[in-house]
Amino acid sequence: MMAEHSTELPDSWRSTELSEIAVINPTIDKASIPNTLEVSFVPMPAVEAGTGVINVSQTRLFGEVKKGYTPFQEGDVLFAKITPCMENGKMAVVPQLKGGVGFGSTEFHVLRPHPGISKNYLYYYVSSESFRREAEHNMSGAVGQRRVTTPYLTTRKLPLPPEQEQKRIVAKIEELFFELDRGIESLKTAQAQLKVYRQVLLKHAFEGKLTAQWRVDNADKLETADDLLKRIKQERTQRYQQQLAEWENGGAQGSKPKAPKDLSAIAADELTELPKIPTGWKWIRPEEICAQEPYAIGIGPFGSNLKVSDYRESGVPLIFVKNITRSDFASDLKFIDDSKYAELTPHSVKALDLLITKMGDPPGDCEIYPEGSPNAVLTADCLKFRLWNEFANRKLYKFCINSNLIKRQLGLITKGVAQKKISVERFKTICLPFFCVEEQNVLLQELEAKLSECDQLEQALTSTLQQAAALRQSILKKAFAGQLVPQDPNDEPASALLARIKAEYSA
Structure with missing residues (x-):
C-alpha cells in the first residue's frame, strides 16, 4: 500500500482514520417519515465529474424511494464508489434538500462528518486525485463493476488539521480555485470558439471562398466539373471495355465485369x-x-x-x-x-x-x-x-x-x-x-495551412488546461500537508478535537 502522507504533518495536526471523523453510510429513521413526503432524488448523472456540482432538483415521494436507494441529508459528502464514476471524481457536498432528506443511487457512499469536521475539507480530500488514485488501486469486484468498499473507506487514513485551520484551508482553496476556474472557463470558451472557427473555415472552403482569387487568376486554365465528369465517364467506359476484353479472352478470372451504370x-x-x-x-x-x-x-x-x-x-x-x-x-x-x-x-x-x-x-x-x-x-x-x-x-x-x-x-x-x-x-x-483537380490541390494547401494554425492553438489550449488541472492538485497537496495556510498556535489541536468526538460518539 502507498504511504499515506509523504510529508510530516504540523504538530497541531493528526493522522486519523476516516471512520473517526465521519459516519460511513449512516442510516435514517424511515418510520418517522410519511410515504407522501416529497424528497430530493439524486441519480448518478446528477453529480458532475470533477466539479463538485450536484443537481438536487429532481423529487420523488418518500414511499417510492425508501427501499432500494441510498439516503442522505444536507451536509453529507456523496462519494461515487463504482468505476468509472469514482475515478472521474463524482463527489459532492449535499446542499439543502426538499423535505430535509434525499435519496440517490446505491452506487454512492455517504460520508457524514462529525461536529468540528468541515464538510468541505472532507469533500476536497476525498475528491482529490491522489485519494482517488489510491482508492482505484484498492477497488474490489469484476472488471467494469469494481467498487470502493466500505471497509476500505472506514480505515482510510487522512490528515486532520485543527477545526479553525480546516476553515482557513477551505477558504484559501476556494479563493484559489475561483481564480483558477475563471481562467479555465476562458480556455474552454476559446476551445469552443476554435471548434466553431474550424467549421466556418470548412464551410468557406467548400463554398469556394478560400480559392476565389485563385479562380480569378487562373480563369483561362480551369477545367469545369462538367468537363471533368465527362472525362471520368470516358475513362470508366474504356476501363470496362478493357476488363471485358480480358475476361472474354480468358485473361481475367471471376465473374463477367459489369458495365458502368449511368x-x-x-x-x-x-x-x-x-x-x-x-x-x-x-x-x-x-x-x-x-x-x-x-x-x-x-x-x-x-x-x-x-x-x-x-x-x-x-x-x-x-x-x-x-x-x-x-x-x-x-x-x-x-x-x-x-x-x-x-x-x-x-x-x-x-x-x-x-x-x-x-x-x-x-x-x-x-x-x-x-x-x-x-x-x-x-x-x-x-x-x-x-x-x-x-x-x-x-x-x-x-x-x-x-x-x-x-x-x-x-x-x-x-x-x-x-x-x-x-x-x-x-x-x-x-x-x-x-x-477541377488543380483547384482541389490548391484548396487543400490553403486548408491545411489554416488548420495547422488551429491545431497549434488547440495544443496550446490543451496544454494550458492540463497545467491548470495540475495546479489544482498541487494546491490540494499543499493544503493537506499543512503548507497552504499558516498554523495558529491559539487553535485547539486536532488531538483535542478527536478526543471530543470520541467521547461524544462512544458515550
Whole structure:
C-alpha cells in the first residue's frame, strides 16, 4: 500500500482514520417519515465529474424511494464508489434538500462528518486525485463493476488539521480555485470558439471562398466539373471495355465485369437545399468519384458474419468505430485469420481508403486509413469510401466529409429504431461539391495551412488546461500537508478535537 502522507504533518495536526471523523453510510429513521413526503432524488448523472456540482432538483415521494436507494441529508459528502464514476471524481457536498432528506443511487457512499469536521475539507480530500488514485488501486469486484468498499473507506487514513485551520484551508482553496476556474472557463470558451472557427473555415472552403482569387487568376486554365465528369465517364467506359476484353479472352478470372451504370442527376429541388457554389463547380453523388472496382463504397459485415469468436491475436486487423474517431489504427487491435478474411473480402479495406463512422450524433466522422497499412476488414458500424484519386483528392474529401456541410446531410439519412445508422445506399445519396483537380490541390494547401494554425492553438489550449488541472492538485497537496495556510498556535489541536468526538460518539 502507498504511504499515506509523504510529508510530516504540523504538530497541531493528526493522522486519523476516516471512520473517526465521519459516519460511513449512516442510516435514517424511515418510520418517522410519511410515504407522501416529497424528497430530493439524486441519480448518478446528477453529480458532475470533477466539479463538485450536484443537481438536487429532481423529487420523488418518500414511499417510492425508501427501499432500494441510498439516503442522505444536507451536509453529507456523496462519494461515487463504482468505476468509472469514482475515478472521474463524482463527489459532492449535499446542499439543502426538499423535505430535509434525499435519496440517490446505491452506487454512492455517504460520508457524514462529525461536529468540528468541515464538510468541505472532507469533500476536497476525498475528491482529490491522489485519494482517488489510491482508492482505484484498492477497488474490489469484476472488471467494469469494481467498487470502493466500505471497509476500505472506514480505515482510510487522512490528515486532520485543527477545526479553525480546516476553515482557513477551505477558504484559501476556494479563493484559489475561483481564480483558477475563471481562467479555465476562458480556455474552454476559446476551445469552443476554435471548434466553431474550424467549421466556418470548412464551410468557406467548400463554398469556394478560400480559392476565389485563385479562380480569378487562373480563369483561362480551369477545367469545369462538367468537363471533368465527362472525362471520368470516358475513362470508366474504356476501363470496362478493357476488363471485358480480358475476361472474354480468358485473361481475367471471376465473374463477367459489369458495365458502368449511368447515375441520375441531382434533382432541382434538392439543389435548392444546398449552399451556392462557384460557377464551374458541381454537386455530385459519391459514386461519381469512387474507384472503378467492386465494393469501392462498402460497409462492415452483418453481426452474424463476424462474431467475437472469430477474433484472433494476430492476422488481418479489424477496424472499429473507435479506430476512426481516435485516428488510431495501431493500438489495441483485434484480428481475424486469412480464411475468414477471404470470406469477408467485400468488406476489406486498403491503405488510403476513407473510413467513415455509420453512427453517432451526428454520424460521419471520417479518417484516412494510413499509407502503408496492411489490408483490413471493417466491422459493422463503419463504412469505406475508396476514391478515384486521379480525379478526387482524398485528403480534401476527408475534410469535406468532416464538415457540417456533409454532417448535416448524413444526420438526415441516419435511420433505425434501436440504433440509428447510415446504410450504403443512403450514403450514396449525399451530395459532394466537385471541381477541377488543380483547384482541389490548391484548396487543400490553403486548408491545411489554416488548420495547422488551429491545431497549434488547440495544443496550446490543451496544454494550458492540463497545467491548470495540475495546479489544482498541487494546491490540494499543499493544503493537506499543512503548507497552504499558516498554523495558529491559539487553535485547539486536532488531538483535542478527536478526543471530543470520541467521547461524544462512544458515550
